[in-house]
Amino acid sequence: MTMQNQLHHLSNEICAQHKNGDSVIRVAEVEFKIHKNILGRCSPYFMAVFYYDCTADNVFTICGLSPEIMDCIIHFEYTGIVVVTEDNVEALIMAADMFNVEDIVKICGYFLCKNLGPENCIGIWQLAIACLHYELQCTAWSYIVDYFEDVVPCEDLLQLTVQEESTVFEAILHWIDHKPQERKRHMKELFSKFRVALTGIEYINVHVKTNELVMKNVECQQMVSDALQLLCYMRREQSRAQAKVIH
Template sequence: MHRLMKEESSYRASSLENASRDSSKEQLHMKLCSGSCHAEQILQTLNSYRQSGIFTDVVLLIEGQEFPCHRATLSANSTYFRAMFGSNLKEGHQEIINIQKISASTMSLLLDYMYGGNIIIQEDNVEDILELSDLLQISKLRDACVTFLEGQLHPCNCLGIMKFADSFSIASLTEKSKRFMLECFVEVSCHEEFLEMGVKELVEYLSSEQLVVPKEEVVFEAVMRWVRHDINARKGALKDLLEHVRLPLLDPTYFLEKVEMDGLIQDSKECIPLLHEARKYYILGNEVSSLRSRPRRFMEMSEVIIIIGGCDKKGLLKLPFTDLYHPKSRQWTALSSVPGYTKSEFAACTLKNDVYISG
């Protein structure tokens, strides 16, 4: 009888062990599927506790408004609060913590994010949210604000966004804003932000090799528009700005009618050497060696190399081909062949922007 009971007990234990093994896969599967839901449930419960003041152990005082919170939740979200509550700082042991220079409405949005993981970022709150997330060192939210601002770049606001990015040392956003400004200079120069920039900033952009303009007339008009926005304060900077305008590349007729006849330029003796340089270029062409006589990198004009004629490897067969090589694009373009190439040799020279062959 005793032996029978012992065998039955062993059988039950074995069956229970087998049942546990069989259900282990199902339990593991349930954990994987319910993990995020479980975390969300916990956050929802904590948020309801916060709103009801249950188990809260600290109060944030902002603009006279009190926000009861849980130290653990704040610390889990923010490096700033984690350092505060985990150290011997006076604020870490206070029941009420007064935080200055931030808005209560923005803090309310961030607390909703901390307790719920959701926040609506839009044009009218992105700067405040970024500023506060930067202060509280909530990196994920800060990065989301940066991404939002990158998507909002426009000719009317890129300079303002760049200044904002500079103030928070956001290098990626600063660089993208600057590149956007240089690539969309024509449109940017027509907006109010452009007219409000400082002279040093403007000189930096005008001298950049990344400036994209279809023709130099656009640059000249932008400079004159900037100066005339506050003539009395800015006319003294005219010469420094025009040094970065490539006057020799202006159309000669435009130069005579718009530049030489401009009253502000005529009144500035400092600008006279720049006008002389442009006139000299119109007469002598490439003989004038100056950075201002070189086309900008992204202009419709560019420096090229032209190969004219030549012969085969043995020097017996003369070639009629004329080819153009574009160094920046690394492309070859076939031009018109040389007429009468078999009858005579020839010399080549350039004047202004033309190539002459004689012989």
């Protein structure tokens, strides 16, 4: 029997055992028979649920994920095997993070690192932050910086939150700093992709306006000036509106 066949046989054998489990996990009306001691031993989350959320019928309802993802988690707990794909990796790493199944988090992180590209690196970076996956976060950030010129045209750049917008400016600076003599001529074009006004007056004055590359580029200076004028105008209008409400 080959190693692959042995693993398949073992997987089927163990899965058959857990179908006769002592408890049930219910996800979106789908029920999974499990052994509390096995899942509790592998996951601090389940250990807490089984200990503090005692039910007479030993049925535990889990919300916030699909039955397919729950099946992947349970299958891994019994067999040590998980199938990660482009379609399930995001939901799987989020679920594994929620259940504190570190091995699946690492496997998903490795999968995402191997599949980084200009069109998904920002989304993977955001996902890594949400999962507190520091290694994946650093790898995705390095990719953004190293290939920023290719990342700029991608739709994900426009989906950054206000809090994350400063990332664009920092990425521009890192990308240019890697080969300054060759890349600083691209400053105007890249800076135009940076939504300056979204970062706020304080960030602009402290980090953007005083930057050497910005100070040496007339077009960038003008964009900064326009952003500050817009923000000052909005602040004045907000103050006037509040004054009218008080009176």
